[in-house]
Amino acid sequence: MPSSLAFLMLYEQQRDWFHKEPLEAGFYARVFQLVLVQPFEFMRTCRQGGALLNDSQRVHLNRKVWNIIEQDQLRSLWRGVIPTMLRDVLASGIFWLGYSQLHPYVLGQQSEDEVDPFTDASNTQQLYFRSAAFCSATAAIAAFVSQPFDVVKTRMQVKERVQSDKEGYRRVRIARVSGTLFETYTMAGIRGLWTGGVARTLSGAVGGLLLGPMFEYASVLAADMQKPTRRPLVLGEDPSRTIVHPRSFHASYIEIK
Numbered sequence: 001m002p003s004s005l006a007f008l009m010l011y012e013q014q015r016d017w018f019h020k021e022p023l024e025a026g027f028y029a030r031v032f033q034l035v036l037v038q039p040f041e042f043m044r045t046c047r048q049g050g051a052l053l054n055d056s057q058r059v060h061l062n063r064k065v066w067n068i069i070e071q072d073q074l075r076s077l078w079r080g081v082i083p084t085m086l087r088d089v090l091a092s093g094i095f096w097l098g099y100s101q102l103h104p105y106v107l108g109q110q111s112e113d114e115v116d117p118f119t120d121a122s123n124t125q126q127l128y129f130r131s132a133a134f135c136s137a138t139a140a141i142a143a144f145v146s147q148p149f150d151v152v153k154t155r156m157q158v159k160e161r162v163q164s165d166k167e168g169y170r171r172v173r174i175a176r177v178s179g180t181l182f183e184t185y186t187m188a189g190i191r192g193l194w195t196g197g198v199a200r201t202l203s204g205a206v207g208g209l210l211l212g213p214m215f216e217y218a219s220v221l222a223a224d225m226q227k228p229t230r231r232p233l234v235l236g237e238d239p240s241r242t243i244v245h246p247r248s249f250h251a252s253y254i255e256i257k
Contacts, residue, residue: 002040007033023096030092034085039065039077041084042157049158060160072161080153082177087149091204094142099135099215106134128213135212136205143204148193150200152180 007029014025043065050061068076156175184192 003033003037006036027089030088031085034088035078035081038081038084042077042079045080045154045157049154061158076161079175080156083149083153083156083180086177087146087153090149091142091146094145095135095138095208098138098141102138103134106130128216131212131216132209133212135215136208139204139208139211140201144194144197144201147197147200148181151184151193151195152177155180155184 010032011025011029014020014028015022018025020028046061046063050058053061063071065077156177159173159175159180161173161175181193188195
């Protein structure tokens with residue numbers, strides 16, 4: 001709920017107040033959205049990461065929010081925000097770039113401006129089906145390519161910051177993006193960077209199935225809003241005294257005697 005609300009509010013603010021382009025406004029709104037909801041993402045990852053560990057290994061993952069702030073400081077709630085931004089910005093860039101550049105070639109030259117959804121229902125339905133399949137494939141590719149940043153984000157969030165060394169001192173070890181990436185590659189190889197990639201790719205594919213028809217329908221609404229408004233013909237008390245042009249006979253369905 002706060003994620004969608006924050007994005008829409010800042011997007012409209014950037015468009016109306018600062019007169020930003022849609023792409024630029026969407027970028028600023030996305031960054032603000034990620035920063036705002038990152039603490040919720042951090043707590044969710046901690047709970048999921050500790051669900052499959054034993055009691056001794058998940059002690060630092062089962063802490064409450066106040067305990068995390070007290071022990072690791074407040075900024076620890078935004079741990080992993082940089083790989084999260086890299087993941088989402090990369091995925092969004094691949095998706096929208098692929099959709100805008102390959103859309104005419106994959107779906108053909110027929111677009112929503114050439115198809116009337118009220119008179120050409122069969123072609124409109126085929127257009128929506130093709131758009132859903134294309135968006136699903138594009139979203140799945142974007143999720144697969146950006147998966148390494150999701151793995152780095154998860155490892156940074158579940159990593160224990162305060163550890164005790166051999167001398168008994170408590171040392172704070174802050175996980176970095178480059179260090180976590182290299183550590184993951186050293187431990188599990190190149191395949192380790194795509195851990196959980198199948199589930200995230202399927203999630204992107206399902207989301208693309210819904211986004212494709214919705215985008216086409218929104219394009220139809222946007223094009224229709226630019227057309228002149230059709231006003232109804234208001235008849236008086238005596239319709240026989242209303243003067244109607246002969247060329248508008250078929251459109252008005254008024255019987256002229």
